[in-house]
Amino acid sequence: MSDDIQTLLDRLPRLGEGVLVTLEMTIGGAILAMVVALALGFGSRTRTLWVRGPSRVIVEFFRGTSLVVQLFWLFYVLPVFGYELQAMAVGIVALGLNYGAYGAEVVRGSVNSVPRGQWEASTALNLGQFHRIRRVILPQAWALMIPMLANLLIQLLKGSALAYYIQLHDLNFFISQLRKATSDTIFSYSVGLIVYFVIAYLLTLGMNALEVHFKSRLGAGPTLREVLRVAPVPTTEKAGAA
Amino acid sequence: MNDSIWDWDTAWDVLPDLLEGLKITVIATVVGMVIAAILGLIIALVRRSGSRFITVPVRFVVDFIRMTPLLVQLVFAALLLVPALPPLAVGCGVLGIHYATYMSEVYRAGIDAVPKGQWEAATALNLPRGRTWVAVVLPQAIRNTLPGLGNYAISMFKETPFLFAIFVVEMFAAAQRYGANSFSYIEPLTMVGLLFLAVSYPTSLLVRRMEKRLA
Numbered sequence: 387m388s389d390d391i392q393t394l395l396d397r398l399p400r401l402g403e404g405v406l407v408t409l410e411m412t413i414g415g416a417i418l419a420m421v422v423a424l425a426l427g428f429g430s431r432t433r434t435l436w437v438r439g440p441s442r443v444i445v446e447f448f449r450g451t452s453l454v455v456q457l458f459w460l461f462y463v464l465p466v467f468g469y470e471l472q473a474m475a476v477g478i479v480a481l482g483l484n485y486g487a488y489g490a491e492v493v494r495g496s497v498n499s500v501p502r503g504q505w506e507a508s509t510a511l512n513l514g515q516f517h518r519i520r521r522v523i524l525p526q527a528w529a530l531m532i533p534m535l536a537n538l539l540i541q542l543l544k545g546s547a548l549a550y551y552i553q554l555h556d557l558n559f560f561i562s563q564l565r566k567a568t569s570d571t572i573f574s575y576s577v578g579l580i581v582y583f584v585i586a587y588l589l590t591l592g593m594n595a596l597e598v599h600f601k602s603r604l605g606a607g608p609t610l611r612e613v614l615r616v617a618p619v620p621t622t623e624k625a626g627a628a
Numbered sequence: 629m630n631d632s633i634w635d636w637d638t639a640w641d642v643l644p645d646l647l648e649g650l651k652i653t654v655i656a657t658v659v660g661m662v663i664a665a666i667l668g669l670i671i672a673l674v675r676r677s678g679s680r681f682i683t684v685p686v687r688f689v690v691d692f693i694r695m696t697p698l699l700v701q702l703v704f705a706a707l708l709l710v711p712a713l714p715p716l717a718v719g720c721g722v723l724g725i726h727y728a729t730y731m732s733e734v735y736r737a738g739i740d741a742v743p744k745g746q747w748e749a750a751t752a753l754n755l756p757r758g759r760t761w762v763a764v765v766l767p768q769a770i771r772n773t774l775p776g777l778g779n780y781a782i783s784m785f786k787e788t789p790f791l792f793a794i795f796v797v798e799m800f801a802a803a804q805r806y807g808a809n810s811f812s813y814i815e816p817l818t819m820v821g822l823l824f825l826a827v828s829y830p831t832s833l834l835v836r837r838m839e840k841r842l843a
Contacts, residue, residue: 446825446829447825449832450786450824450825450828450829450832451786451821451822451824451825451828452786452787452788452789452800452820452821452824453786453787454787454789454790454792454800455789455800455817455820455821455824456821458800458804458813458817459817459818459821462807462813462817463813463814463817463818466633466813466814467633540694540695543697544695544696544697544698544699545697546697547697547699547700548699551793558697558699558700561700562703565707571704571707571708572708575700575703575704575707578700579692579696579700579701579704582695582696582697582700583691583692583695583696586695586696587695590695
């Protein structure tokens with residue numbers, strides 16, 4: 387056991403690199419997914435059939451085919467057409483498109499559940515389409531979306547473990563290397579799972595803080611600063627208690 | 629090699645392998661979902677009625693399983709168990725346990741959605757606690773959970789390709805194996821994607837209909 391820990395300590399820099407790759411995939415995938423989700427989410431609720439139709443088809447397509455298949459399709463098949471992406475880009479694009487499609491449903495649902503009166507009021511105030519969305523609808527929709535987007539973010543983090551199979555040296559790769567070095571399966575996988583859990587937990591705390599922020603902007607709940615200030619000991623914990 | 633990108637001969641050639649794989653995929657989904665449905669209910673009940681000494685550790689374990697990658701869990705379990713158990717059994721077990729943590733939330737919401745009056749009525753009728761659960765609360769709660777069960781069954785179906793990591797030859801692994809032997813990945817991988825879509829999209833329409841009817 388102490389040998390195992392020594393090996394782990396020796397390999398800490400490599401653990402850092404692995405975590406970094408996992409984080410790059412997760413954050414990159416999440417940003418792309420958010421862009422895709424907003425575009426397809428709003429696209430699938432416009433009146434124009436030429437926009438709505440393709441948006442729905444794309445969403446259903448990426449939701450209906452498996453993430454694994456999409457990732458390996460991009461990795462093996464895309465080069466045949468002459469587009470060779472770096473492994474990292476393949477990972478980010480696959481995660482972004484897949485979870486973007488799930489996110490599009492979240493965006494669509496949340497925007498649709500902003501009360502009808504808000505839409506009518508912004509028409510009555512003669513707000514343009516853009517201002518209506520940006521100033522009235524989105525601030526309310528965010529507060530509804532964040533909990534569901536937080537779930538998707540964790541799913542995305544978990545999906546990024548596939549990176550190992552497209553030859554990226556992510557956290558999953560580190561775990562298997564650690565196992566080879568220590569030949570102790572239980573130790574190395576426990577360490578790896580704990581690191582994944584810590585990352586997921588921190589991401590959840592961050593998303594909960596965002597939720598508090600968006601809710602307080604609507605005047606429904608304390609501001610993030612208040613939450614953090616009032617809390618006695620574990621400050622971030624308090625913000626996370628949603 | 630051939631000039632055209634898509635070769636129908638290859639496509640027909642690989643189809644039997646893929647259908648064979650689809651069978652494994654469906655088996656893994658069904659067995660996994662049965663485990664998830666039963667274990668999820670047990671978790672939900674334990675978390676509801678146990679003392680803090682039980683609920684706090686259970687909650688931690690559930691969060692831990694839910695927040696760590698299925699892929700890593702699969703490989704971990706397979707490394708520990710595979711010589712003793714066949715990979716498919718390990719895969720079904722891990723899928724079932726992973727999704728049980730999600731299902732427990734669905735059950736919890738379903739139980740919470742049972743109106744308070746039902747509990748009060750059961751108390752008023754002097755029903756014992758066990759009868760209250762089995763005859764009054766659960767039948768209503770499970771009705772609420774059916775759409776959630778369907779949705780998670782679909783997403784489990786789409787996560788079965790992770791089983792390739794523990795050498796279960798389901799649909800995706802069959803395609804990958806074919807691709808590795810013949811160097812043509814386009815047809816097998818594209819067809820696997822379309823087969824997933826062909827199964828999961830109609831099922832999701834059915835679940836949506838069920839959602840509307842039960843709502």
